[in-house]
Structure formats: structure tokens, C-alpha cells
Amino acid sequence: MAGWGADAVSYAVIAVGVTDVCVQGIVLERPVKVLGDARVLALGLGLVVLALATMALTAIHPSAPAFIDRCGRRGVTRASDNRTRQERKWRPRLDPHAT
Secondary structure, eight states, rough: OOOOOOOHHHHHHHHHHHHHHHIIIISSSHHHHOHHHHHHHHHHHHHHHHHHHHHHHHHHHHHHHHHHHHHHHHTTTOOTTOOOOOHHHHOOOOOOOOO
């Protein structure tokens, strides 16, 4: 039989519950005190929208992970980097399995 059995489902539900308690009781305690409920809720909603948009972009365009990775690296470049602009330019890696 393929799929999850009753034991696997119950363990997953327990894991989700324990994670929820930890996040609400430990992780969110300080931001709620500093920002307030409404701002933390808005921040969480914004992060969920960003995550869903990123997943949709990844599903629609196969090179989206490389694009997102490149956007993340752009801020890492330091002023002491003495490579030319052409050397710093991102180039896609060749697929070793392509014919």
C-alpha cells in the first residue's frame, strides 16, 4: 500500500503541533512585544505572499532558482573585489549530462 498510514499521519500532526507551540511561545514572543500583534500579522502575511510567489515563479520558469540565487549574491560583492565587471557577471553552468 502506497501513501501514509495512520502512524505516519499521527506523527506528522504531532510534529506540526509541537512546532506551532514552539513558534507561538518562543519565537514570536519578542516581536509581538516590540511591534504589536497587527504589525507581526502583516509581516507574516507579507512573508507568506513572498514565499508563495517564489514557489509559483519556480514552477513557471525553470531557471527561477538560479535567478533568485543570483539576486541573493548581488549584495555580497565587496568594494575590495578587484575583478572586472565582466568577470563578476554570472554565467550559467553547463549541464554535464546534455548531449
